[in-house]
Each structure stands twice: as structure tokens, then as C-alpha cells.
Amino acid sequence: METIKVGLLGLGTVGTGVARIIKENQEDLFKKTGYHIEIKKVLVKNLNKKRNIELSEDIFTDNPLDVIMDKDIQVLIEVMGGIEETKKHIIDAINQGKHIVTANKDLIAISGQELFELADQKKCDLMYEAAVAGAIPIVRALKESLAADDIVEVMGILNGTTNYILSKMTQEGADFADVLKEAQELGYAEADPTSDVEGYDAARKTAILASIAFSSRVTFDDVNVEGITKISARDIAYAKDLGYVIKLLGVAKRENGQIEVRVNPTFIPNNHPLAAVNGVYNAVFVKGKALGDAMFYGRGAGELPTASAVMGDVVEVLRNIRSNSNGRIGCTCYHDKNIKDINDIVSKSYIRLLAKDEPGVLAGVTRILGENNVSVESIIQRGGRSAGCEDCATGEAEVVLVTHTVRHEQLQKATKEIGKLAQVARVYNIVRVEEGGK
Amino acid sequence: METIKVGLLGLGTVGTGVARIIKENQEDLFKKTGYHIEIKKVLVKNLNKKRNIELSEDIFTDNPLDVIMDKDIQVLIEVMGGIEETKKHIIDAINQGKHIVTANKDLIAISGQELFELADQKKCDLMYEAAVAGAIPIVRALKESLAADDIVEVMGILNGTTNYILSKMTQEGADFADVLKEAQELGYAEADPTSDVEGYDAARKTAILASIAFSSRVTFDDVNVEGITKISARDIAYAKDLGYVIKLLGVAKRENGQIEVRVNPTFIPNNHPLAAVNGVYNAVFVKGKALGDAMFYGRGAGELPTASAVMGDVVEVLRNIRSNSNGRIGCTCYHDKNIKDINDIVSKSYIRLLAKDEPGVLAGVTRILGENNVSVESIIQRGGRSAGCEDCATGEAEVVLVTHTVRHEQLQKATKEIGKLAQVARVYNIVRVEEGGK
Numbered sequence: 001m002e003t004i005k006v007g008l009l010g011l012g013t014v015g016t017g018v019a020r021i022i023k024e025n026q027e028d029l030f031k032k033t034g035y036h037i038e039i040k041k042v043l044v045k046n047l048n049k050k051r052n053i054e055l056s057e058d059i060f061t062d063n064p065l066d067v068i069m070d071k072d073i074q075v076l077i078e079v080m081g082g083i084e085e086t087k088k089h090i091i092d093a094i095n096q097g098k099h100i101v102t103a104n105k106d107l108i109a110i111s112g113q114e115l116f117e118l119a120d121q122k123k124c125d126l127m128y129e130a131a132v133a134g135a136i137p138i139v140r141a142l143k144e145s146l147a148a149d150d151i152v153e154v155m156g157i158l159n160g161t162t163n164y165i166l167s168k169m170t171q172e173g174a175d176f177a178d179v180l181k182e183a184q185e186l187g188y189a190e191a192d193p194t195s196d197v198e199g200y201d202a203a204r205k206t207a208i209l210a211s212i213a214f215s216s217r218v219t220f221d222d223v224n225v226e227g228i229t230k231i232s233a234r235d236i237a238y239a240k241d242l243g244y245v246i247k248l249l250g251v252a253k254r255e256n257g258q259i260e261v262r263v264n265p266t267f268i269p270n271n272h273p274l275a276a277v278n279g280v281y282n283a284v285f286v287k288g289k290a291l292g293d294a295m296f297y298g299r300g301a302g303e304l305p306t307a308s309a310v311m312g313d314v315v316e317v318l319r320n321i322r323s324n325s326n327g328r329i330g331c332t333c334y335h336d337k338n339i340k341d342i343n344d345i346v347s348k349s350y351i352r353l354l355a356k357d358e359p360g361v362l363a364g365v366t367r368i369l370g371e372n373n374v375s376v377e378s379i380i381q382r383g384g385r386s387a388g389c390e391d392c393a394t395g396e397a398e399v400v401l402v403t404h405t406v407r408h409e410q411l412q413k414a415t416k417e418i419g420k421l422a423q424v425a426r427v428y429n430i431v432r433v434e435e436g437g438k
Numbered sequence: 439m440e441t442i443k444v445g446l447l448g449l450g451t452v453g454t455g456v457a458r459i460i461k462e463n464q465e466d467l468f469k470k471t472g473y474h475i476e477i478k479k480v481l482v483k484n485l486n487k488k489r490n491i492e493l494s495e496d497i498f499t500d501n502p503l504d505v506i507m508d509k510d511i512q513v514l515i516e517v518m519g520g521i522e523e524t525k526k527h528i529i530d531a532i533n534q535g536k537h538i539v540t541a542n543k544d545l546i547a548i549s550g551q552e553l554f555e556l557a558d559q560k561k562c563d564l565m566y567e568a569a570v571a572g573a574i575p576i577v578r579a580l581k582e583s584l585a586a587d588d589i590v591e592v593m594g595i596l597n598g599t600t601n602y603i604l605s606k607m608t609q610e611g612a613d614f615a616d617v618l619k620e621a622q623e624l625g626y627a628e629a630d631p632t633s634d635v636e637g638y639d640a641a642r643k644t645a646i647l648a649s650i651a652f653s654s655r656v657t658f659d660d661v662n663v664e665g666i667t668k669i670s671a672r673d674i675a676y677a678k679d680l681g682y683v684i685k686l687l688g689v690a691k692r693e694n695g696q697i698e699v700r701v702n703p704t705f706i707p708n709n710h711p712l713a714a715v716n717g718v719y720n721a722v723f724v725k726g727k728a729l730g731d732a733m734f735y736g737r738g739a740g741e742l743p744t745a746s747a748v749m750g751d752v753v754e755v756l757r758n759i760r761s762n763s764n765g766r767i768g769c770t771c772y773h774d775k776n777i778k779d780i781n782d783i784v785s786k787s788y789i790r791l792l793a794k795d796e797p798g799v800l801a802g803v804t805r806i807l808g809e810n811n812v813s814v815e816s817i818i819q820r821g822g823r824s825a826g827c828e829d830c831a832t833g834e835a836e837v838v839l840v841t842h843t844v845r846h847e848q849l850q851k852a853t854k855e856i857g858k859l860a861q862v863a864r865v866y867n868i869v870r871v872e873e874g875g876k
Contacts, residue, residue: 308586
């Protein structure tokens with residue numbers, strides 16, 4: 001029985017899941033790949049920490065070189081996270097001819113190109129299915145199954161923490177701060193939730209998906225990011241009235257050779273497949289010229305779901321080793337990227353205002369919109385506290401508008417002018433609206 | 439620029455889509471595979487038929503040997519359908535060393551093993567993503583991305599015609615016969631709809647999915663099949679009242695080394711991801727020990743969606759040719775199959791009866807259920823025509839029961855006895871109930 005030796009960088013949640021799958025599914029993995037998998041070395045921070053899995057003690061090390069430089073190790077599984085140091089480890093390992101399987105979205109979104117080029121050059125596999133949307137096999141779907149199609153749109157719920165928060169806000173009418181606190185207590189949100197709630201985590205995944213879908217090297221810096229901290233229970237209630245739910249979406253679209261790539265809270269229609277994706281689930285909606293609409297749904301995080309994706313990649317690497325075809329797909333980012341300026345992005349938008357409840361207010365607001373070529377699809381005006389507007393002083397009302405499609409720049413200009421109207425006390429929020437249900 | 443020559447068997451709907459993608463995405467296909475794709479020969483039935491795509495006239499032939507025996511052709515794309523003759527063509531082509539991409543579910547579900555073994559032996563690729571669920575990349579997901587996991591359940595809406603019919607019946611309260619007629623007029627159902635409405639088409643796809651998911655050679659004959667012809671508007675209305683929708687599901691489960699594989703109309707809870715899959719869409723729900731729940735959703739048929747799946751396979755074959763690794767995955771059906779007897783299948787069930795509306799009826803029914811160890815979860819009794827029961831004579835009522843989980847054999851025995859009760863005029867329908875929402 002032939003054995004392939006693998007090394008693990010990291011034995012946290014995902015690393016433990018990986019070790020567990022290797023242990024428990026040993027026989028099937030052998031039948032599917034022709035190899036017995038042996039974990040030869042595991043890099044950990046603290047050698048004395050108690051582990052949730054039984055592994056022979058002599059495989060642990062706190063020296064990365066023990067793993068990276070071990071000549072017997074053919075496949076390096078990187079589940080330690082981090083950027084600069086981890087990147088160095090991966091480069092060293094590829095230079096040793098090792099194949100890499102990583103779950104590190106930050107690293108791929110920022111330094112992907114450099115790593116892929118090196119892997120190509122060394123005929124090494126560099127796989128990262130687990131970096132986007134956990135267990136959902138969207139990377140392989142885009143890179144292989146849908147490779148013949150012309151993909152025009154990818155939209156995803158890519159962050160479980162924010163989806164949990166928005167789902168809870170929707171179900172319970174609760175406000176952001178309260179639900180965030182609850183999510184932190186339950187362990188669904190980090191003590192410092194910035195990366196999740198500000199959309200950075202989703203932006204890294206969106207950059208990776210856009211890169212594959214459009215065969216271009218889109219990086220984190222290309223993504224226009226807006227988080228969910230400004231979304232209130234009030235916005236969610238209006239969304240409901242209008243037939244929408246609010247989700248934090250990573251959106252990547254291609255039209256006329258330009259790539260639009262952004263993360264923002266979004267109104268999506270109730271009958272859109274993404275609208276029913278709740279809690280900690282992730283989903284990626286893909287539109288292709290031949291494919292039409294498709295959606296991939298599953299767990300976006302967690303020990304075993306993420307480990308399942310890592311191990312799917314390991315199986316692929318082993319099959320490549322057996323057929324001597326590592327590096328067979330390689331980097332497919334051959335298009336020059338042409339990222340659309342945020343000002344040129346066109347979408348429908350929702351606007352919520354606090355204004356005087358008196359004749360002429362709507363006339364003033366709609367006049368400004370008209371002057372800026374923004375046409376209005378629907379409008380709701382609700383007077384005072386009796387309608388649930390807690391901010392409303394006597395004689396004030398909330399005004400909610402949904403526009404037809406409008407360029408970002410024009411909408412910004414119009415809402416700025418609206419904010420200066422004497423009768424308008426405050427512009428609370430502007431949220432993009434996506435269309436297209438099933 | 440290197441060229442790979444391909445041959446097409448068939449130029450119907452899917453074949454035309456394949457030719458269209460090869461033509462329109464030529465440049466991207468080259469960048470992704472390193473090869474220019476040329477359609478060298480196309481087998482058609484009628485050389486004089488007008489085509490929906492412009493192709494050079496000299497590539498058409500009505501002699502299969504012109505395609506199969508052409509030494510320049512490396513990849514054979516089979517989109518003609520049929521079983522015996524087509525199988526012969528594919529065997530001849532593999533014997534010539536050609537790689538096969540097919541959309542032929544009937545052939546794979548019936549003769550898969552023989553073909554895979556031959557392809558393995560000849561180091562040829564034999565790919566069939568398009569055979570199941572059209573554009574949805576579920577074959578590759580199960581065979582590769584989820585290969586490291588222990589898959590315990592696959593449930594799919596795999597037939598667009600029946601899903602269209604059931605969706606329409608649900609939305610409009612219409613009866614089966616009326617909606618079928620409408621579907622035939624719209625071209626969503628064949629003039630002879632047997633294969634769809636009796637569940638045979640779904641059963642072929644279920645056999646293929648079960649084979650891959652459980653690494654066993656499950657064939658069409660192993661699948662216990664029940665179609666949707668007995669489902670009435672009345673059943674659908676009761677499903678709604680009880681919080682379910684009715685879908686035709688292909689179900690494959692593995693427990694204690696036994697495989698349960700069946701196609702039947704099913705009550706699924708409103709909050710199950712499959713419940714929202716309507717119209718001609720398909721979806722496959724997968725449960726894995728590591729993965730948890732996942733779902734793949736998209737178009738199950740149509741020229742371009744199916745062609746997208748075919749061409750995804752062609753890209754894979756070309757990448758294998760480039761890295762000299764054809765046949766790298768091969769057949770993964772290494773487990774002996776152990777198909778569970780239908781009598782041993784355990785599920786909750788819905789039963790609808792027509793009975794006398796008089797004291798003691800329910801006592802009689804529940805006594806028999808109790809004697810057969812069937813416990814009842816919920817019960818609805820609706821008296822007479824005023825409650826919409828058109829079959830009800832004066833003094834008759836409809837009785838609807840949902841049982842807890844029960845062995846098939848016991849349920850059959852109980853309902854047979856119930857049917858013999860003097861007060862029971864008719865047992866309309868018994869429908870399985872699945873649980874598990876999100």
C-alpha cells in the first residue's frame with residue numbers, strides 16, 4: 001500500500017476536522033485515490049495544549065521548518081491563517097516541490113497571483129476550495145464544471161456572521177447592536193467583529209470568486225466594500241413591506257469588458273433563491289450565458305464542513321500525483337482586469353429619510369431626483385411615532401423611496417442635495433436593490 | 439495553435455447548444471485548455487434538415503462510422519440519446535481510444551459499469567455531467583469536491599416536467615390532468631409523458647447519483663419508482679394545510695451499509711431548501727457527515743444549460759489530454775451494493791381516506807394503525823362537500839392522517855385492513871413525508 005505523507009500547518013478548528021476526516025475515512029480515501037494518507041508533521045503554536053483529537057505525540061512541532069523542509073511530505077495543508085509569515089511558508093514549500101491545499105482566503109485574495117505563478121512554474125498544485133464559502137464546492141464549479149460558459153454574474157452570501165445577524169434582525173425585528181451582542185455570546189461573532197460586519201471577510205471571498213469567474217486577477221483592493229453596521233430594524237421592516245429581504249452580498253458582474261465588484265447590504269426580492277438563505281448558511285448564485293441561473297448552498301464555516309472542502313482538494317492532489325498531472329489546471333487569470341469605477345455602478349436603490357410632515361416635502365425631494373435623472377419606482381411616507389418612527393419629532397415623518405436604476409455618482413449627488421433641503425432632517429441610509437427572482 | 443478535433447453524435451437541442459458554445463467561446467476555451475476545438479464530424483439523422491446553427495456542410499454525415507472511426511477525432515460527444523445502438527457506438531469509440539462525453543442518463547443508468555470498465559482499461563475519459571440535473575454540476579461535486587466526505591443522503595428534484603406540473607398544481611389548485619395538458623401544449627411535457635410522470639426519468643438520474651454518492655453500482659432496476667399521476671389537487675391542498683409541499687423526489691440514503699433508493703412523490707416541509715425549487719428548475723440536496731447540508735440548484739434541461747455541462751466535461755478531457763492524464767479518476771464504484779428492500783424502508787406517511795362521517799370511524803382506523811404499530815402524528819377530518827370534498831356522498835367525510843415513522847410493509851398492511859373497514863369507502867393515496875428543514 002502506497003502512502004502519501006502530508007503536513008499540517010495549524011491544528012485549530014479546521015485542522016482538527018482535517019485530521020479527523022483523514023483518520024475516519026482512511027479506507028474510502030484509499031479506494032478513491034489509491035493512497036494511504038499519513039499525517040507526518042503538524043505545526044502548532046503550543047505543544048502542551050490539549051487537543052480534541054488523538055494523534056501520535058511525536059508528530060507535533062512548533063517549528064515551521066520541521067514541516068516545510070521535511071522531504072517526505074508531499075502535500076502541505078495550510079490551515080493556520082495569517083498573511084505574511086504564512087505566505088513565506090507556502091513559498092518555501094512550493095520551492096521544495098510540495099503541493100499546497102489552503103483554506104486561507106486572506107492570503108489568496110491578496111497574494112494569489114504570486115503564489116499561483118510560482119506553483120505553475122514548479123508544476124505544483126495550489127488548491128483553495130475551503131477559502132470561499134466553506135463546504136460549498138464553488139471554486140471547483142467555476143474553475144472546472146462551468147469553465148466552458150461565459151459567466152456574467154456571481155452574487156454570494158459569503159459571511160455566516162453577518163447572515164446570522166441579518167436573519168435574526170429580520171425574524172425578530174431586533175436592532176443590529178443587540179443581535180451582534182447575542183451573536184458574540186453564542187460564538188457566532190468574534191470579540192472584534194470588524195472583519196465580518198464591515199464586509200472585509202466577504203470582500204476577500206468576492207475577490208477570489210470574481211477572479212475565477214472572470215479569469216482575471218481581482219484582488220481585495222479592487223472590491224468596493226460597505227458593511228452592515230448602518231442597517232437598522234427600521235430598514236428591515238421597510239424591506240419586508242416592499243417585498244424584499246436585506247442580505248450582505250458579495251457581487252461580481254461583468255458587462256462590456258468591465259468588472260463590477262463590491263460587497264454591500266442589498267435588498268433582494270423575496271422570490272430570489274438567495275432570499276431564503278438564513279442563519280449561518282452561505283450561498284453563491286451564478287448566472288452564465290449558457291447556464292442560466294444556478295445556486296450553490298451550504299455551510300460556510302465550521303470544523304467539519306470546511307475540512308470537507310480541504311480534503312476534497314487533497315483527494316484531487318492525490319489523484320494528480322497518481323496520474324502525474326499536478327498543476328494540470330493552473331492559474332486561469334489570463335484577462336487584464338478592468339474594474340468599473342464605483343461611480344459608474346448602476347443599480348436600483350432604497351433611500352430612507354427623516355423629513356417634515358408638511359406639504360411640499362415630497363415635491364422638493366422628487367424635484368431634486370428628477371433634476372439628477374433619478375426616477376422613482378415607489379415611495380412610502382409614514383407620519384410620526386404612531387407609525388413606529390421613534391426618531392420622529394412632532395410633525396416629522398419617515399420617507400422611503402425606491403429608485404429605478406441609477407448611476408452611483410448621480411444618486412450620491414441627488415441624496416446630498418436632498419440632505420440639504422430645509423425640510424429634510426436626516427438621510428438615514430441608502431441601500432442597493434437587486435432584481436431577478438425565479 | 440494546437441487543435442483537438444471532436445465529433446458529435448446528434449445535433450438536436452443539446453447538440454446545437456454544444457456547437458454554439460464551441461463557436462462562441464472559442465477563444466476562452468483555448469485559453470483555459472490550451473487547445474483550439476474543431477468539430478470535425480457530426481452524425482445527424484437527416485442530412486437535409488435545416489439547422490439552427492451555421493456549420494460547414496461537409497462535416498455532416500448520416501453514417502455513424504464516419505464519426506466513430508475517424509482517426510483524427512479524439513473526443514466523441516454523444517448527445518443523440520438511445521440505448522442499444524448508442525452503446526455500441528460508444529464501445530467502438532472507446533476501443534479506438536476516443537474520450538467520451540455523454541448526456542445520456544438512460545445509457546449510464548443501465549450500462550454504466552460495462553462502459554466505465556472499458557474506459558478504465560483503455561485509459562479513456564468517460565464523462566457524463568449533463569446526464570443528471572442538466573447544468574447543475576452535481577456529478578463532479580460528488581465525485582471530486584465531496585470525495586473525502588461520507589455522504590449519507592442525496593435527495594433531488596430531478597425532472598423538470600413533473601416539477602413544473604406539481605408547482606402549477608400547487609400555485610393554481612389545479613388537477614393533474616389539466617396541468618399535464620397545458621404542459622404538453624407549452625412543450626414542457628412530451629406527447630407521451632410516461633417516462634416523466636411515472637418517475638422513470640428521475641429514477642435513472644437517482645441511480646446515477648446513488649452510484650457516485652455511495653461508491654456503488656446502483657442501476658435503474660434497483661430504484662423503487664412511483665410517479666405523480668395519483669397526486670390530486672386535494673392532496674396538495676392538505677399538504678399546504680399541514681405545512682408541506684409535494685415534490686417528486688429521487689431519494690438515496692445510506693445507513694448501516696444498506697442503500698435505500700427510490701423515486702416517489704414526497705411531502706417536504708415548507709422550510710426545507712428543496713421546497714422553494716419551482717417550475718422547470720432542478721435541485722439536489724446532499725447530506726454528508728462532514729459537509730452537513732448542501733444544495734445545488736439550477737436548470738435541469740434546455741439547449742444551453744445542458745450544453746454548458748457537456749462542455750465543462752469537454753474542458754476537463756482537454757486538460758487531461760494536455761497533462762496526459764486521461765482516465766485519472768475512473769470508476770469509483772468499489773463497494774458491493776446492498777439495496778434495502780422496499781418493505782424495510784421507514785418513513786413518515788400521509789394517508790387520505792374517504793369514510794362515513796359517523797361515530798366510531800376514527801376509532802376503527804386508529805385501532806388498526808395501533809395494532810400494526812403505526813402511531814399517528816396528526817389527523818384531519820373534513821365533513822362533506824361543503825369542505826370541498828367532491829367525492830363525498832351525503833354522510834361521508836375525508837380523513838387525512840400523518841403517521842410517525844413506520845416500516846413500509848407495516849403501513850401497507852395497515853392501510854389494506856383500513857380499506858376493508860365497512861365505514862371506509864376508499865383509500866385515495868399514501869404519500870411519503872420527509873422531515874428536516876433548515
